[in-house]
Amino acid sequence: MPTDAIPLLDQDVVGRVIAAALTRGGDFAEVFVEDKQSSSALLDDGRVEELSSGRDRGAGIRVVVGESTGFAHTSDLSELGLLEAARTAAAAARGAGAGGVAAALVPTAGTARTSAAIPPGEVAKARKVELLLAADGHARSTGGAITQVTARYADSHRRILVANSDGVLAGDDQVRTLFSVSCVASGDTGMQTGRESVGRTVGFELFDDHDVTELAGNAARRALSKLAARPAPSGERTVVIGPGGGGVMFHEACGHGLEADLVAKGASVFAGRMGEQVASSLVTLVDDGTMDGEWGGASIDDEGRPTRRNVLIQDGVLVDYMWDTLRARADGRAPSGNGRRQSYQHLPMVRMTNTYLVGGSSSPDEIVADTADGVYIAHLGGGQVNTATGDFVFGMTEAYLIEDGRITEPLREGNLIGNGPAVLAAIDAVGNDFAMGSPGTCGKDGQGVPVGDGVPTLRVASGLTIGGTAA
Amino acid sequence: MTPEDVQRIADRVVAQARPGEAIEAVVSWGRETEVRAYDGDVEHFVSAESAGVGIRVVEDRRQGLGWVGVLEDEALADCLAAARDNARFSSPDPHAGLAEPDGVVPPDLTLVDERLALVPTEHKIAAAIDLEAAVRAGDPRMVGVESADYADAQVVSAITSTTGIRVAGAESSAYLGAYALAADARGTTTGFGYTVARGFDDLDAAAAARDAVDRSVRLLGADTARSRRLTVVLDPYVTSQLLGLVAEMLSGEAVLRGRTPFADRVGDSVASPLVTLVDDATDPAAPTASDVDGEGLACRQVELITEGRLRGFLHNAYTARALGARSTGSAQRGSYRGAPSVGPHVISLRPGDTSPEELLAQVGEGLWVHELVGLHSGVNPVSGDLSVGVEGQLLRAGAPAEPVREVTIASTIQRLLDDVVAVGNDLTRFPWEASGVTLAAADVMMSGR
Incomplete structure (x- = not known):
């Protein structure tokens, strides 16, 4: 679309809006402008039944006075509308002083367009519909036990501009494309489900590297295999997690607990533990917003700071938390490019991007062969953590028993529960087969943002309890 | 904006x-305030307005959708054009179409507290700061408050369609809630408490503070427990979360797509005779009460399970048409973005006549569940498999005893309904689409040490 070439807002207007935000005083003011177009197509029951196109655009303005933030947002991007929102934000911040001072805006070097080789908006809708029908056909061809198939295509094009009174002026152009397939298999034991998805911060070229029929086949296989699954065991077991699928465990076991805003409030078991051994020496954990094309990445965060590769745990030692602008200011350090928000209608906070466990040296086959008795998890669902206690859960959506060093029978779904520090300490093998996992949406304080994760094969010797129904 | 203003846009x-x-337009506009207190001061104050339009077009039995987060004419024209274009690419569906007026008269509900608009900002700020202070002062073991929030919203919305739907209305809500941290030598625990009302004046801040303190303090010293089968007693908050999942399994959408084990079971016994399950959007005391559903049809009482026997399902206009039923006024629209799905407004068990204390005494030995963890990853509404983390207290001789954490409970939704052994009389309403009572279910697997 021709609008792509037009900057979201004129630089002089941005400067005047920041000045207006600081008229009642303030230590920091910021304008965040967003224009996001989304489209999706849903196939269910053999029919393409829901094609949808949407657009949200507007600006969020915040003013920080001491430890207090005032925030207002508007969908009116005219200068008048923005100035009114700036005054509302200033009033909300309750600054009592004279006008605050803004540094001159300096466009940030190095913030580039996120490249989408094939903008999804330029691809014919008929082509997207073909992908859905191909996935449906392939899933159903895997056997009569597949009784239902849902496939979803979605893309988004998000353009942002961020400017603040520190002189930051940065923009980004983020294109994401997603495809998912869910299958229902029916048998004597009832119904089971299988799901598979792929999503990257790229355009329609996603489908050059990913075959939707392969995705559909995986989803169908997952559902079919569970028809014969036995109830999962209950109680503590040794757990081996397969490559790619297990990143969610680290996201919950320690990722959230390493967010500086939760740490500052004493709501993390990792508070006050910098420099300490918090995990097995096999654990090196990284959050990396720069990973090319990964689902949780972008060139800048939603505060205009370049994303970075941040090592959080090095050989088991806690070396850093993740930071947004406010927490970094309070601690007198640089932000780490982890300030993110769901949309212009939300305040930014500390969020993960792509979080992963660095690969080790063990052979994955040997890790399994070396496990006398346990559970092998090939694919995980979502999870949840209480950062203050460290207790976390995650779901297993494809899992098997390990008996005498061999992967044997499939298990029904269930959650696993554990405590972050205890589980991190109990990791006793890390494989050499690192892979990124499925695209995720991370929820925190009511806001969802896209995140990625990855792991090699790894083993947790103790500390994980399987929430099954079998004795 | 007024309901008339947004109706004119639709x-x-x-x-x-x-x-x-055929065209349907849904328009909404809202104004919201949010205050978060921390350390006796304002952490953030949000003041905002937002609006949007959703458009559904059906032509030649094909449906297309569009939405946009502004109300300007040019954006609306683009949105309509996109919805029309989308319709060209969807598959023809003999049942595609919009809702049509069915003659049912919407209940007369008051969903707005006019006083809310007059509440000074300073009072809202003070409410959040005072709540934080009350939680901190509630017990010597309180060590912090992760968040203490006040929030309110005033929303107007309208639906107009070429099939003769034309409705508009207004709603208001206010919320005050805290997420608290308690600690002693044995560790840290968390607990929440909140209060909701149509307006500021009916909020019960003392109750919110008390809940946050109680919920965190009673878990101090919690540990895992030995795996075993036992009777679980769910508190009303936990019951309401599970009923939301039951409702999903009883939606016409799940039936139509063959994604629920209850599809062919109308008339069968699917639950203990103690279970009568009703969705009643017309309950004026419920925060999610509504006069019309997401397609503009009247909300009504829908009895889904009567004394254990399955009566029927929730429907919107589409699922009703496809399954030869009548809409139950259960079209759900989370926002103007997207097509209406099917869901409850205020689903609830008919309360029994046992008080929660009597119920705990009756059960004797078991697990009293205060909180579920990992509900979205631990429940599969297609198979009914359920496996979730819990926090709570063991019951010994009918009284709450040692607190537990890092354990899970597992069953299936189908079995859990069958295994209900007692229903409490403590109907509690929540700011989401399900109410709760204290509920006991036998023979659930607790997994721990």
Whole structure:
């Protein structure tokens, strides 16, 4: 679309809006402008039944006075509308002083367009519909036990501009494309489900590297295999997690607990533990917003700071938390490019991007062969953590028993529960087969943002309890 | 903006319908305030307005959708064009179409507290700061408050369609809640408490503070427990979360797509005779009460399970048409973005006549569940498999005893309904689409040490 070439807002207007935000005083003011177009197509029951196109655009303005933030947002991007929102934000911040001072805006070097080789908006809708029908056909061809198939295509094009009174002026152009397939298999034991998805911060070229029929086949296989699954065991077991699928465990076991805003409030078991051994020496954990094309990445965060590769745990030692602008200011350090928000209608906070466990040296086959008795998890669902206690859960959506060093029978779904520090300490093998996992949406304080994760094969010797129904 | 203002916008969109084309427009506008207190001061104060339009077009039995987060004419024109174009690419569906008026008169509900608009900002700020202070002062073991929030919203919305739907209304809500941290030598625990009302004046801040303190303090010293089968007693909050999942399994959408084990079971016994399950959007005391559903049809009482026997399912206009039923006024629209799905407004068990204390005494030995962890990853509404983390207290001789954490409970939704052994009389309403009572279910697997 021709609008792509037009900057979201004129630089002089941005400067005047920041000045207006600081008229009642303030230590920091910021304008965040967003224009996001989304489209999706849903196939269910053999029919393409829901094609949808949407657009949200507007600006969020915040003013920080001491430890207090005032925030207002508007969908009116005219200068008048923005100035009114700036005054509302200033009033909300309750600054009592004279006008605050803004540094001159300096466009940030190095913030580039996120490249989408094939903008999804330029691809014919008929082509997207073909992908859905191909996935449906392939899933159903895997056997009569597949009784239902849902496939979803979605893309988004998000353009942002961020400017603040520190002189930051940065923009980004983020294109994401997603495809998912869910299958229902029916048998004597009832119904089971299988799901598979792929999503990257790229355009329609996603489908050059990913075959939707392969995705559909995986989803169908997952559902079919569970028809014969036995109830999962209950109680503590040794757990081996397969490559790619297990990143969610680290996201919950320690990722959230390493967010500086939760740490500052004493709501993390990792508070006050910098420099300490918090995990097995096999654990090196990284959050990396720069990973090319990964689902949780972008060139800048939603505060205009370049994303970075941040090592959080090095050989088991806690070396850093993740930071947004406010927490970094309070601690007198640089932000780490982890300030993110769901949309212009939300305040930014500390969020993960792509979080992963660095690969080790063990052979994955040997890790399994070396496990006398346990559970092998090939694919995980979502999870949840209480950062203050460290207790976390995650779901297993494809899992098997390990008996005498061999992967044997499939298990029904269930959650696993554990405590972050205890589980991190109990990791006793890390494989050499690192892979990124499925695209995720991370929820925190009511806001969802896209995140990625990855792991090699790894083993947790103790500390994980399987929430099954079998004795 | 007023309901009339947004209705006029919806009318203008629908007036552009061409011959042979059905159009529905949903328009909403809202104003919201949010205050978060921390350390006796304002952490953030949010003041905002937002609006949007959703458009559904049906032509030649094909449906297309569009939405946009502004109300400007040019954006609305683009949105309508996109919805029309989308319709061209969807598959023809013999049941595609919009809702049509069915003659049912909407209940007369008051969903707005007019006083809310007059509450000074300073009072809202003070409410959040005072709540934080009350939680901190509630017990010597309180060590912090992760968040203490006040929030309110005033929303107007309208639906107009070429099929004769034309409704508009207003709603208001206010919320005060805290997430607290307690600690002693044995570790840290968390607990929440909140209060909701149509307006500021009916909030019960003392109750919110007390809940946050109680919920965190009673878990101090919690540990895992030995795996075993036992009777679980769910508190009303936990019951309401599970009923939301039951409702999903009883939606016409799940039936139509063959994604629920209850599909062919109308008339069968699917639960203990103690279970009568009703969705009643017309309950004026419920925060999610509503006069019309997401397609503009009247909300009504729907009895889904009567004394254990399955009576029927929730429907919107589409699932009703496809399954030869009548809409139950259960079209759900989370926002103007997207097509209406099917879901409850205020689903609830008919309360029994046992008080929670009597119920705990009756059960004797078991697990009293205060909180579920990992509900979205631990429940599969297609198979009914359920496996979730819990926090709570063991019951010994009918009284709450040692607190537990890092354990899970597992069963299936089908079995859990069958295994209900007692229903409490403590109907508690929540700011989401399910109410709760204290509920006991036998023979659940607790997994721990």
